[in-house]
Amino acid sequence: MAITHLKKLALGVAGAVALTLGAAQGAMAEDWAPEGPVNMILHTKPGGGVDVYSRTLAKELEPIIGQSIVVVNAPGGGGATQMAKIRASEPDGLTLGVNTVTHLTGMQTNLRGTFSPDDFEWIALSQIDPILFFVSKESELNSITDMVELAKSNGGEVNIAGFGPVGSMQNIGMSMLEKAAGVKFNWVAHQSTPDIIAAVLGGHMDVGVSNLGPALEFFEAGRLKGLGVLGDDRLSTLPDMQTFGEQGYDVDTSWLQIRGVFGPKGMPLDLQQQIADAIHKAMASDSYQTYARAAGVQDSDYGPEEYSAFIKQMSTVAEEQLKAAGIIN
DSSP states (O other): OOOOOHHHHHHHGGGTOOOOHHHHHHTOOSOOOOSSOEEEEESSOTTSHHHHHHHHHHHHHHHHHTSOEEEEEOOOGGGHHHHHHHHTSOSSSSEEEEEOHHHHHHTTTTTTTTOOGGGEEEEEEEEEEOEEEEEETTOSOOSHHHHHHHHHHTTTOOEEEEESSTTSHHHHHHHHHHHHHTOOOEEEEESSHHHHHHHHHTTSOSEEEEESGGGHHHHHTTSEEEEEEESSSOBTTBTTSOBTGGGTOOOOTTOOEEEEEEEETTOOHHHHHHHHHHHHHHHTSHHHHHHHHHHTOEEOOOOHHHHHHHHHHHHHHHHHHHHHTTSOO
């Protein structure tokens, strides 16, 4: 069954929402005014794409809401540690979380029966972001084809470092490539993008997979080189790196990373909308836009109603991808 492209979902859930930050700001009815510091809990260690996004957003949000935002790193269990903290919190807007596709895949794999999308309120979608595969500058690999040929000649002994366990967003991206290329790789789970990059640069891993943002400085310093990006188009920041499709691998380009904000169940809809409006206002700042464009991400202005619908559809996409990759039945 054909899978609706994530990018099209992000551009048209319910056929009604345009990705224009100005529209979100114009719709603001009341400003979000929390009565104390806001904890923004992450499922990753410091330094990765989620961490960079969250800290950049928090810095721009603080003057808008007149309160400090404390970014709390709570890695563990593929998001279980973070989600347990958020689920147990009061729905007063003082505890928020940042989610990615890994949350949705985790709820259908290792966290199935422990958490479900209905346990939370889905407040705002901020970003969609493709993944890329990379190696150290000294590596003999220069393309996805080189990586595939090495796997064929080496009995699958190509060690690929990525975030999360089998079934995570990045792991599924690798599984999709395996299926398209007719090979097997060796997945090695890591807890953050800095750990992945360090393992690749140190020669402990053959290939790394991540989003561009936290790896960009290493590309700019000439320490990493890209093998390919899983997307419809090349990254504007790394225009010489080809897409999987350009290299002859038919991998579904709907499989893009997302970053959004969610909270405990029972949060009033008007409060959710105020939080979403504040987030999208912060995203319009020059500082945030400079970061976002350098990171190669696309902005979204989905509020709670649109994001909740999007999460339901994305859960269906995740289930289809997990089944296609042979991870669930």
